[in-house]
Structure formats: structure tokens, C-alpha cells
Amino acid sequence: MTENSLHGVKLASTSEEVGCRPDQPLLDSLLRNEIWIPNSCNQGTCGTCKVQVLRGQVDHRQSPLDTLNMAERDGGMALACQATPCSDVEIQPVGESVAGGLRHRLQDFLGTVTGLADIAEDTRRLLVSLEKPMEFSAGQYVEMTVPRTGAKRQYSMASAPSTPTELEFHIRRVPDGEATDGWIFTTLQEGDTIELSGPYGDFTYADVDGAPLILVGGGTGLAPLMSILRHALSLDPDREIHLYQGARTTADLYDFDKLRGYAETFANLHYVPALNMEDWDGRTGHVTDVMLEDFDSCKDYSGYLCGPPVMVEAGIKAFKRRRMAPRRIYREKYTPAAAAARPAGLAVAALA
Ligand code: FES
Incomplete structure (x- = not known):
């Protein structure tokens, strides 16, 4: 052989x-x-x-x-x-997938960087134009190959599946991170070519009975929720959606104006940013606690959680306390790649 x-x-x-x-x-x-x-x-x-x-x-x-x-x-x-x-x-x-019948072919792609901008402290928006369309479901991710080292790093699409050649990513810098300090935050430039493969993952938008949605994201865990939000609104602009964005400080908060604009455009979209390490004129506290304050019952809602593991675990508990059915709870945990490389047993998508 x-x-x-x-x-x-x-x-x-x-x-x-x-x-x-x-x-x-x-x-x-x-x-x-x-x-x-x-x-x-x-x-x-x-x-x-x-x-x-x-x-x-x-x-x-x-x-x-x-x-x-x-x-x-x-x-x-x-x-x-x-x-x-x-x-x-x-x-x-052994397991059953929440995504059930997903049939998007995993493929390799070449992309060109069309945008690279700082959008918050240690956070960049990366726009990539693909040479051919990538069919994916809102919430999924790709693996990018770090030049020279060949290391793979995973980033969720923030763009909707309706733009299959124009992908958007939100990337948080990890100090000494091979992909961030070694590439995306230092040497990467517009016009550069990126190798990636995808789509991966089963954190995807499942339109259960047209149920209203509660989306809770921490840090760049907002990215797949943006994809889900954009996709859900394109399917039904009147869908009741509550988007909670958690950040530590105003310096960490990004796309605030854009999301406020969405909330002004779509009457049933409720956008709630929350800071847990700075007093400001908005909501304060852990984003899952802020969400809890707003609901007596989440019984008829579907919930999507993406962010650090501790936030996701708190969100699962919060949804259950408010009687959301477990089958309606979808979650993606982000961990730094260095931690994910260890046998943590919990990481679902990695950043670095
Ligand atoms: S997909 Fe294989 S262990 Fe997570």
C-alpha cells in the first residue's frame, strides 16, 4: 500500500x-x-x-x-x-447531528484578501473573495492555512450563505498566536492569497417551526451569529430575533453602529450590547445574565450561543432556567488554538 x-x-x-x-x-x-x-x-x-x-x-x-x-x-x-x-x-x-442532512461538499479554496481592518481592540475584520463559490450553512466555519508553517486555524463566517464567494471573518488577536501575531495582525495585506478549506461544523441555523430566536455572542463569537442573523432576516424580515452581544469594554465592542442600524430597519430585531468590565450608558453585566433579566420564559424560542466556554455554559443554564427545550439550544465554544491543541475535550472552534 x-x-x-x-x-x-x-x-x-x-x-x-x-x-x-x-x-x-x-x-x-x-x-x-x-x-x-x-x-x-x-x-x-x-x-x-x-x-x-x-x-x-x-x-x-x-x-x-x-x-x-x-x-x-x-x-x-x-x-x-x-x-x-x-x-x-x-x-x-455514534452521535446524532443537529445539522442532520447537511450535504455541503468539503473543498479546498483559494481566496484573495479584499479587506482587512481593525474593528475593535485586538480584533480585525477580514474580507476574502473566493475563486469559486462555497456552499455553506449559516454558522459554519473554514480552516485557513497559515503560510510557511502550514498550521490550520478555524474561523467562522460572519457573512451569509447568499454571498458564497465573498466571505467575512472576525478575528481576535491571541498574543504570540501563530496565525494572528505571526500573520493576520502583522504580515497579511490586501491582495494576498489565502488557502482555506470548508465548510465545517454543525453549529448552523435550524429553522425550527419558525420559532423566534435568541442569539447570544461573546467577543468574536458574534461572527457565526451575524451569519445566522443575516440569513434568518433574509428568509423572514419579520422574524422576532433578540441579539445579545457581550464584550468587556467599549474598546472591545464592535459593529455596534451596524447592528443598531439593523435594529432600526427590522422592527422585530432587538439588539442588546452588554459590557461586563466598564460602566457605560448601556446594559452592564455578563451577557447571559443580561439576557436572563429580559425573559420570564424562553419556552417557545430557539437559542444560539457562541463565545468562550464559560459564557456558553452559563447560557445553556440560563436558557434551561427559562424553560427552553434542550433540542432548541445550539452552541459553539471558542477556545484559543493552543488550548484546543490540548485534549481539553470541550473546544468546538478555535481562534488564534
Ligand atoms: S469533530 Fe472530531 S473530535 Fe470534534
Whole structure:
């Protein structure tokens, strides 16, 4: 067997089968053939992509023990985003995806930087024009390749799926971050070419019964919520949507005027920015507490949370306290890439 030979990867539930290189993760081969199985972080940290290997052998590669322990390995389980095939394999996903039937083909793209601007302290907006359209669902992310080092970093689209060649990203600087201090905040310029692949992730807009939405974002966790907001408003401009944007200080708050403008345009969009480390003439406190103050019941709402893990966990508790059905709660946790590389077991999308 050479590196270029292919093993077969068969999905037991559907009998669909794809070819997979010996150095290619199972998930990558499936997504590139439009076969969806549950997945989220693509880094081995969330466990969403666990599969039972029914036949054949896999190499677990960098699968963290915290995400896939020895007992699970001995029991024939594998992380599809990490494991590579050593033979033809037949697998069965363990989890159910909230995204269900997503069928966007994972592809590689080249893009040109058309905009790069500071929008808040240590935060940049990056605009990328793709050479070909990328079909994706609102809320999904791409992996960008850091030039020279080849490292991969994940960033959610803030743009809507209706502009499949013009992508927008919000990027928070991480001190000494390979992708930020080493590239996006230092050497990257308009006109540069970016290599990326996508789309990834199952944090996506699920229009459950036309339910009103509560979107809660912390820091650049606003990005996928902007994509969801734009998409939801394009489908139904009268949809009741409550957008909560959490930041530490006014220096961290971005797109304030733009979102206030949206709220003036769309009568049922309610925009609430909240700061937790500075007094100002707006709402103060942790963004999930601010949201809690506004609702006696979230029973008939769908909730979307994106930001630091502590904010997302607080948001899940807050929604449940207000009686939101668990199946209507969607969340994406952002962790710095350095932390995500450790077997944290919680990271869902990484920034650095
Ligand atoms: S998608 Fe594989 S562990 Fe998260």
C-alpha cells in the first residue's frame, strides 16, 4: 500500500462508500464526498465525530485520550476527524447531528484578501473573495492555512450563505498566536492569497417551526451569529430575533453602529450590547445574565450561543432556567488554538 492508494470507508447505515488515503482522516474523505456524519471541531477535542469501527483497522493518530479513552479504543471506537484507515473499514457514527442532512461538499479554496481592518481592540475584520463559490450553512466555519508553517486555524463566517464567494471573518488577536501575531495582525495585506478549506461544523441555523430566536455572542463569537442573523432576516424580515452581544469594554465592542442600524430597519430585531468590565450608558453585566433579566420564559424560542466556554455554559443554564427545550439550544465554544491543541475535550472552534 502506498500513500496514494485508497482504502474504502463504508458507512454501515447507508452503505455509501468512499475512497480514503492512508494519511487522510476518515471524516475528511466523507465530507469531501458530501457524506455527512456528526462533526464539530475537526480537532479531536469535542468527541462529536465518534464512530464505531465495525470492520477493518484504523490508526488513531493524534486522537487525545481525554476525548477517546483506552476503553473506547479497545471497544472499537474512533474519532473520525483524526483516525486514518489501515485497511478497508466499515463505520457507524455514534452521535446524532443537529445539522442532520447537511450535504455541503468539503473543498479546498483559494481566496484573495479584499479587506482587512481593525474593528475593535485586538480584533480585525477580514474580507476574502473566493475563486469559486462555497456552499455553506449559516454558522459554519473554514480552516485557513497559515503560510510557511502550514498550521490550520478555524474561523467562522460572519457573512451569509447568499454571498458564497465573498466571505467575512472576525478575528481576535491571541498574543504570540501563530496565525494572528505571526500573520493576520502583522504580515497579511490586501491582495494576498489565502488557502482555506470548508465548510465545517454543525453549529448552523435550524429553522425550527419558525420559532423566534435568541442569539447570544461573546467577543468574536458574534461572527457565526451575524451569519445566522443575516440569513434568518433574509428568509423572514419579520422574524422576532433578540441579539445579545457581550464584550468587556467599549474598546472591545464592535459593529455596534451596524447592528443598531439593523435594529432600526427590522422592527422585530432587538439588539442588546452588554459590557461586563466598564460602566457605560448601556446594559452592564455578563451577557447571559443580561439576557436572563429580559425573559420570564424562553419556552417557545430557539437559542444560539457562541463565545468562550464559560459564557456558553452559563447560557445553556440560563436558557434551561427559562424553560427552553434542550433540542432548541445550539452552541459553539471558542477556545484559543493552543488550548484546543490540548485534549481539553470541550473546544468546538478555535481562534488564534
Ligand atoms: S469533530 Fe472530531 S473530535 Fe470534534
